[in-house]
Amino acid sequence: MSAPPSSDESLAxxxxxxxxxxxxxxxxxxxxxxxxxxxxxxxxxxPFAVVERALGSLPxxxxxxxxxxxxEVRARLxxxxxxxxxxxESERETAVLELDRIDVTLPGRRLRAGSLHPLTIVQQEIVExxxxxxxxVVEGPEVEDEWHNFDALNIQPDHxxxxxxxxxxxxxxxxxxxxxxxxxxxxxxxxxxxxxxxxYVVVPGRVFRNEAITAKNMPVFHQVEGLAVDKxxxxxxxxxxxxxxxxxxxxxDLRVRMTPSFxxxxxxxxxxxxxxxxxxxxxxxxxxxxxxxxxxxxxxxxPRVLENVGYNPxxxxxxxxxxxxxxxxxxxxxxxxxxxxxxxxxxxxxQFEGVG
Ligand code: YSA
Numbered sequence: 001m002s003a004p005p006s007s008d009e010s011l012a013x014x015x016x017x018x019x020x021x022x023x024x025x026x027x028x029x030x031x032x033x034x035x036x037x038x039x040x041x042x043x044x045x046x047p048f049a050v051v052e053r054a055l056g057s058l059p060x061x062x063x064x065x066x067x068x069x070x071x072e073v074r075a076r077l078x079x080x081x082x083x084x085x086x087x088x089e090s091e092r093e094t095a096v097l098e099l100d101r102i103d104v105t106l107p108g109r110r111l112r113a114g115s116l117h118p119l120t121i122v123q124q125e126i127v128e129x130x131x132x133x134x135x136x137v138v139e140g141p142e143v144e145d146e147w148h149n150f151d152a153l154n155i156q157p158d159h160x161x162x163x164x165x166x167x168x169x170x171x172x173x174x175x176x177x178x179x180x181x182x183x184x185x186x187x188x189x190x191x192x193x194x195x196x197x198x199x200y201v202v203v204p205g206r207v208f209r210n211e212a213i214t215a216k217n218m219p220v221f222h223q224v225e226g227l228a229v230d231k232x233x234x235x236x237x238x239x240x241x242x243x244x245x246x247x248x249x250x251x252x253d254l255r256v257r258m259t260p261s262f263x264x265x266x267x268x269x270x271x272x273x274x275x276x277x278x279x280x281x282x283x284x285x286x287x288x289x290x291x292x293x294x295x296x297x298x299x300x301x302x303p304r305v306l307e308n309v310g311y312n313p314x315x316x317x318x319x320x321x322x323x324x325x326x327x328x329x330x331x332x333x334x335x336x337x338x339x340x341x342x343x344x345x346x347x348x349x350x351q352f353e354g355v356g
Contacts, residue, residue, distance in 0.1 A: 034081060114349075193310070
């Protein structure tokens with residue numbers, strides 16, 4: 001171990017350390033540099049510490065002189081360190097703020113809004129037209145029972161639609177009568193059971209059938225049921241209502257055709273077709289080469305159906321219709337294949353931005 005420095009040596013060391021320290025601190029370009037300078041000046045092995053430790057071995061009057069100088073040098077270095085650290089910290093803060101600066105005068109980034117699905121657009125349009133005519137919107141369950149789906153609608157037990165081939169039955173223990181509704185017509189029954197006439201309702205919803213997929217058929221599709229029961233409703237009211245609805249939805253120059261059809265829950269029954277939007281009526285793949293696209297079944301509510309729900313068929317008459325609006329969406333937007341509606345292809349969907 002070397003001998004402790006003399007007072008002159010200590011004073012010289014203090015001067016050197018003061019100069020070295022002030023220089024180190026002045027050249028520090030980061031807070032980390034300032035920390036390093038502090039360690040180098042005041043660390044346990046630094047010359048400054050050696051001087052401090054040697055103070056005790058100096059005679060009293062020299063100790064006071066060297067001690068005083070030690071305090072002065074320490075104070076000046078510490079002050080320089082604090083000042084430099086504060087300056088560097090505030091520089092760093094300014095730089096961060098500068099990086100994060102938000103220029104409120106810049107034009108905003110446009111948020112891309114999605115679009116409504118074409119089926120939703122058409123459903124809303126259908127509902128809007130009928131509510132303007134005075135109809136109310138109701139919705140019903142997708143899981144139905146055989147009575148509402150078939151029996152109450154006068155569909156006999158031997159009707160082919162009641163087989164497993166056409167209807168999806170559910171296997172719920174103890175409930176062999178449960179099925180996925182094959183049409184929205186059961187809501188005619190539920191509505192009339194729930195309220196007395198007059199009734200004017202439309203019922204949008206999803207329906208399910210065991211069917212092969214083709215350009216215009218899906219096993220899951222959508223219908224809007226309509227029901228009007230009142231005193232004095234006639235077949236001509238049905239024709240006028242449906243024709244003006246179709247023209248409003250699809251365009252005034254559309255060709256509409258009403259032909260006889262059979263549904264056990266109407267008498268007489270009809271079907272409304274519109275001219276094929278792809279071929280204009282000459283026949284193509286979309287219309288299965290018939291030139292027309294079937295849009296809905298309809299008719300005058302069968303007296304037996306009115307009796308089944310406790311309405312008096314001598315006093316009240318009514319009409320009903322059930323339209324497939326996947327097909328109406330195809331016609332409305334010129335979509336040649338129903339499957340496109342289910343593919344969720346963004347390039348297809350983004351064409352509906354701003355529609356509806
Ligand atoms: C008939 C008379 C009434 O008084 C009330 C309603 C009805 C309609 C009846 N409930 C029904 O479902 N008839 S329907 O089987 O011919 O279907 C009605 C419409 O749904 C069709 O005109 C067609 O537009 C559409 N549709 C039928 N099967 C389809 C389909 N759409 C897509 N895929 C399928 N698999």
